[in-house]
Amino acid sequence: MTRFLNGSVSRRSVLKAGGALAGAAALGTFGYTPAQAAGDLRIIMPGGSWKEWVEQTFTAPFGSANEVEILWKLGLGQEPLVMAQQARPQWDLIHTGQMRAGQLGAMGLYQPLSEEKMPNLAKIHPSFRYQYLAGKCHTPYGLCVNTSKITREITSWEDLWDPEFKGRVAFPAWGWIGDEVFHAINIAFGGTSEDIEPGIAKFKELFAENGAVVANNVEHTRQLIDAEEVWLVPFFGARIEQAAAAGTPVEFVIPEEGGLSWIWNMSIIANRPEQNVANAEALLDTTFEAERQIEFAKLTGYPPTNIDAMANLPAELKRLELSDSDVELLGKLQSQLDPMTLFAYRDQYAERWNKEVLGA
Numbered sequence: 001m002t003r004f005l006n007g008s009v010s011r012r013s014v015l016k017a018g019g020a021l022a023g024a025a026a027l028g029t030f031g032y033t034p035a036q037a038a039g040d041l042r043i044i045m046p047g048g049s050w051k052e053w054v055e056q057t058f059t060a061p062f063g064s065a066n067e068v069e070i071l072w073k074l075g076l077g078q079e080p081l082v083m084a085q086q087a088r089p090q091w092d093l094i095h096t097g098q099m100r101a102g103q104l105g106a107m108g109l110y111q112p113l114s115e116e117k118m119p120n121l122a123k124i125h126p127s128f129r130y131q132y133l134a135g136k137c138h139t140p141y142g143l144c145v146n147t148s149k150i151t152r153e154i155t156s157w158e159d160l161w162d163p164e165f166k167g168r169v170a171f172p173a174w175g176w177i178g179d180e181v182f183h184a185i186n187i188a189f190g191g192t193s194e195d196i197e198p199g200i201a202k203f204k205e206l207f208a209e210n211g212a213v214v215a216n217n218v219e220h221t222r223q224l225i226d227a228e229e230v231w232l233v234p235f236f237g238a239r240i241e242q243a244a245a246a247g248t249p250v251e252f253v254i255p256e257e258g259g260l261s262w263i264w265n266m267s268i269i270a271n272r273p274e275q276n277v278a279n280a281e282a283l284l285d286t287t288f289e290a291e292r293q294i295e296f297a298k299l300t301g302y303p304p305t306n307i308d309a310m311a312n313l314p315a316e317l318k319r320l321e322l323s324d325s326d327v328e329l330l331g332k333l334q335s336q337l338d339p340m341t342l343f344a345y346r347d348q349y350a351e352r353w354n355k356e357v358l359g360a
Contacts, residue, residue, distance in 0.1 A: 091269055141181075147251055203353075213230065239301075
């Protein structure tokens with residue numbers, strides 16, 4: 001069963017165990033028996049369609065098969081909550097990307113991953129595996145281009161500043177993923193993790209002179225794209241493909257300076273009760289299974305990270321294959337960032353963004 005804990009709002013719904021168990025049988029075993037399971041599993045996640053896909057592929061079958069109640073706290077920017085609860089954490093797993101996982105993991109807030117406890121971890125490609133996080137998928141990220149409104153070739157992040165597109169560009173909200181995108185583009189413009197002056201100057205121009213608007217989240221970005229209110233915006237490759245399949249004239253471009261690629265999954269919050277940790281490790285291990293990653297890829301359109309899944313994509317997913325040069329280009333900018341420097345100055349950088357760029 002699943003329950004939402006989001007402030008004072010609570011909702012309980014009972015899963016149909018038969019259907020979930022049938023799905024579990026079709027996709028393989030969990031490596032975890034009901035006799036081992038007990039209690040609940042508390043997960044922090046932004047919500048939206050991503051949460052629905054995670055629930056469908058991983059958490060609902062796991063909860064039903066092992067009689068574990070799944071509780072959710074939904075919303076963006078939940079890392080401060082994890083930090084505030086360091087002495088007595090109330091949550092077991094948090095959905096995250098590699099940079100924030102490394103930052104909070106270095107503070108002792110997340111538990112290192114272990115092949116002994118999660119055997120399927122050994123099958124994750126080294127490019128998508130970190131000390132505190134290993135991906136169930138990775139998400140190529142670049143520019144979404146409206147091909148009916150923009151007739152020339154788009155090749156660079158610099159194209160966001162083209163006066164021809166004034167009032168028709170957007171940039172992701174800082175508290176969503178905008179901070180990481182900003183820091184990557186700052187690198188492309190000659191900045192560093194310690195020096196964000198190039199980025200601040202450029203983005204102040206983007207908003208003040210080229211009329212950029214803020215895209216608040218995935219759903220809001222899709223709305224702006226589908227309504228053709230914006231013609232050029234940084235976005236996830238699979239989301240762009242979904243928009244194109246729905247009839248919006250858009251295409252995905254990896255900028256020549258380099259794109260981005262997040263490694264998405266859940267990190268295990270440290271210092272939780274032993275049974276909760278065991279439940280968290282067991283669930284996380286299912287996200288590393290090849291069959292489940294392929295099912296997740298069918299829902300999301302994002303490439304898997306399991307080596308066997310990468311090598312055996314079904315015909316309908318062959319489009320997700322990336323060349324070595326594409327993978328290298330997607331990781332080029334992020335690899336030059338220093339996560340702990342960005343963490344140390346996170347409040348200062350956020351304040352500069354709000355005041356100098358947005359004028360808030």
